[in-house]
Amino acid sequence: MIAKTSVTFNKNKKGEVIFTIPANELINGEIVISDSGLNYDNQLYFNLAKQEKIKVLSVGDVDSDYLRRIYNKEVFQYSNLSLKSLNYSLLESQNLIILNELNTIPIALQNALQAFKNAGGSLVVIPSGEVNTENYNPFLMGLSNTMLISSVKEERKISQIAFSHPLYKNVFEKEVTNFQYPSVNSFYSIKSAMPKILSYQSGDPFLVGEDGTYLFTASISKENSNILNSPLIVPTLYNMGMASLKMPEIYEMIGSKTTVDIPVSLTKDRILKVSLKDFEFIPFQQSFTNKTTLTFNDYPEVSGIYNITDEGKTIKNISFNIPREESQLHYMDLDDLNASSKNDDISALFQNIEKDNSIYELWKWFVILALAFIFIEVLIQKFLK
Secondary structure, eight states: OOOOOOOOOOTTSOOOOOOOOOTTOOEEEEEEOOOSSOOSSOEEEEEEOOOOOEEEEEEOSSOOHHHHHHSOTTTEEEEEEOTTTOOGGGGGGOSEEEEEEESOOOHHHHHHHHHHHHTTOEEEEEEOTTOOHHHHHHHHHHHHSEEEEEEEOSOEEEEEEOTTSGGGTTTOSSOOOSSOOOEESOEEEEEESSOEEEEETTSOEEEEEETTEEEESSOOSTTTBOGGGSTTHHHHHHHHHHHTSOOOOSOEETTSOEEEEESOOOOTTOOEEEEETTEEEOOEEEEOSSOEEEEESSOOOSOEEEEEEETTEEEEEEEEEOOGGGGSOOOOOGGGOOOSOOOSOHHHHHHHHHHHHHHHTHHHHHHHHHHHHHHHHHHHHHHOO
16 A cells, blocks of 8 residues: 545645655555445556656667757667668667658668658657758658648748647647747748648648658747747657557546557467456457557456467556546436425425325324214114114
8 A cells, every 4th residue: 555545625626646656666556445335436556667768769860969858868869870870670669750850861761761650659850941842752651641832931920739638638738829939031832731730920831740740830949940948849759759649548437448558569360469367359450560559449348457478478558547537426406306296405305295294194183083982873773773
């Protein structure tokens, strides 16, 4: 047992309890609430696992110190290589690759990146201020049906954020409209089917992306933009990295579609299994070069901490819980109730019930009196013949 405590609820029926958990320790845990009145939703299973480092590689000759600061050593394994020193064999082992302001993308690199994307990798393209569109466009069209149209030499402010995009999930507490807008001095107009993530005042996209492919429409170097001084760049690039390897949350919900990445590369005949005690099943899985993606939908049906095994060896744990909606009690609206009488005062209600019961109890006296009269009549007939 890590901790045991009580909680005081406020007028909104909410309370907060803080548990101190040892850092960097593997924990398969269960939170239990002792409640004799409600015997459901009293257990919550969770597990804290070792954080697999996400591999991020940036390719380019420009200053990438900001990337090194964003992709810190605690969570990421970051490296930067120039185009000349790039070893293509390293690409397949990465989770996220950033093309950092390249003027041209060699054909051999284009082919390697296309294979990398097909194998489940994530890619970010940051163009330079002087890209060769004839070189870029065939690559972008094959990658995401996107093309650069023309260069626009005018200042634009980045003022629109797609708050509903998965990249910004849990980033903003509310939709911010009065932040200090970063700007660019020039950008590329594009034609793309990918959704907008960040846009200029005019509605033209600054950042588009989906399914692990992201494209900036302008150079973000200090010579062309001040976005590196904006707090917006940190969650944007950080979440691109986090999304490239979807690790299990501390717990998942039964019945909802759940996708997790396991950093294991499987051979042709190997499969991952998921088990809890005597129950075992094989989830839908897709194997890539550097990871295996598991998808949970109909199974499991029982809450608990499950083992993910590879050839009988447990490689990771994942926790599932029943959705908590059943604890959200919904009461009938009295206005919709067809009742003969309604009361909004407890004391008045009991008084009315008492009055009603006193009226109903008169039938007893009628029965007693009827029996008494029958008895008297029998006596009269017997003794007065």
